[in-house]
Amino acid sequence: MKPAGFLCKIDKLGRVVIPKPLRSKYDLHTDDTIELFTEPDAIVIKKYAMSCTFCGNSEDLTDFKSKPVCADCLSKLKELNP
Ligand SMILES: [Zn+2]
Known part of the structure; x- marks a missing residue:
């Protein structure tokens, strides 16, 4: 610093x-x-700056159970539960 x-x-x-x-x-x-x-x-x-709960990305966020999740992590979550 x-x-x-x-x-x-x-x-x-x-x-x-x-x-x-x-x-x-x-x-x-x-x-x-x-x-x-x-x-x-x-x-x-x-x-x-609001960011993805999992990876910290701050773009293209979606609310998932009151937590911000980015599109990439959301698609990975969907792969876990097809
Ligand atoms: Zn993410």
Whole structure:
């Protein structure tokens, strides 16, 4: 991980403002959903993108029992239960 070049303060409610240049660079907009990941000494923020439950692909998703599944994995599931 490399420094982004910004220092931010956490407010009384625990909020942090992501500087506009970073929001622009990572295509983050008001009301977007972000996902937080943890590393031993860091919290990583990533724009949330729904992805396939099995392979992580984010294109051509179908809802299967309330889980997103891509077309490729869906066809493989169908092969298991012809
Ligand atoms: Zn998949």
